[in-house]
Ligand SMILES: O=P(O)(O)OC[C@H]1O[C@](O)(COP(=O)(O)O)[C@@H](O)[C@@H]1O
């Protein structure tokens with residue numbers, strides 16, 4: 178029986194009452210976009226939109242038709258409501274300008290319309306990620322308006338299109354999960370005040386990149402793989418779905434650590450994931466659930482962006498493991514992880530030839 182349960186609309190209206198009531202209306206528009214994308218993704222091969230759009234996006238990555246349609250869903254549902262000063266998307270090189278004959282507001286919406294889209298043709302969970310910031314002045318947003326650190330986000334969330342569609346949201350008062358009831362079309366609050374356990378024995382990383390990682394990440398993953406026979410003294414489990422939304426969702430549900438660390442595969446890219454519409458919203462959701470989110474060398478939410486599509490290393494999830502990885506990075510950077518060899522007794526020294 179769903180009557181009497183808290184819907185997303187009721188929740189956001191209550192949580193944003195007062196100073197940010199217009200943001201509540203924007204979140205309801207985002208939820209409408211997400212429902213449209215959920216319906217499309219849920220049709221699978223019947224949607225008729227499988228495959229490539231024969232285009233390359235600003236990231237230099239192949240755009241799928243479904244990436245383009247998901248992007249359209251966000252733009253068309255959110256452009257006319259009067260709450261927005263502008264939008265930015267993974268799929269658009271420049272910020273989207275709200276049409277001049279539409280009302281404008283002060284909020285900025287940033288999104289990855291379809292995350293993990295390489296999974297869409299194989300019927301594995303994908304998602305959408307979004308973040309909301311406020312602009313201090315009126316008028317149409319310009320690129321610099323979007324370049325704000327993640328701790329200034331007012332709201333962040335993702336939708337996961339899995340066996341069930343869920344929308345997981347924070348407006349700075351904890352992280353809360355809503356499940357789409359397909360009959361009524363409502364998102365129902367099913368997972369209030371999600372908490373990530375501080376300890377975990379489950380890690381997620383694309384190990385095909387192992388040879389490109391920095392030593393602190395190689396050390397950490399090596400210790401996890403050594404399990405009970407190594408210094409951790411316990412066995413770990415590993416998962417990799419290749420869809421950040423699905424990995425973060427699993428971590429919010431039962432703990433774990435997700436890593437897309439810095440690697441030297443492509444020196445032009447200091448990481449794979451994008452700061453504004455992947456790392457920042459996920460970092461806010463994870464912190465609001467009691468977890469931690471780091472580049473390995475600092476808090477993600479404190480990174481000041483210098484480009485709309487900036488990439489960075491991402492390590493997030495159960496607090497104790499994120500802190501361990503930060504320690505390993507620090508020990509590596511300071512040389513504390515390497516045994517001190519006195520110059521007197523080194524391979525070539527006063528006492529050796
Ligand atoms: O398994 P890979 O190829 O390393 O990439 C997986 C990563 O790429 C992403 O799919 C990037 O997202 P997009 O699909 O939005 O480009 C992340 O979700 C995921 O963590």
Ligand SMILES: [Mg+2]
Pocket residue numbers: 289291292293421455
């Ligand atoms: Mg993505």
Ligand SMILES: [Mg+2]
Pocket residue numbers: 244267289290291292293294
């Ligand atoms: Mg994407």
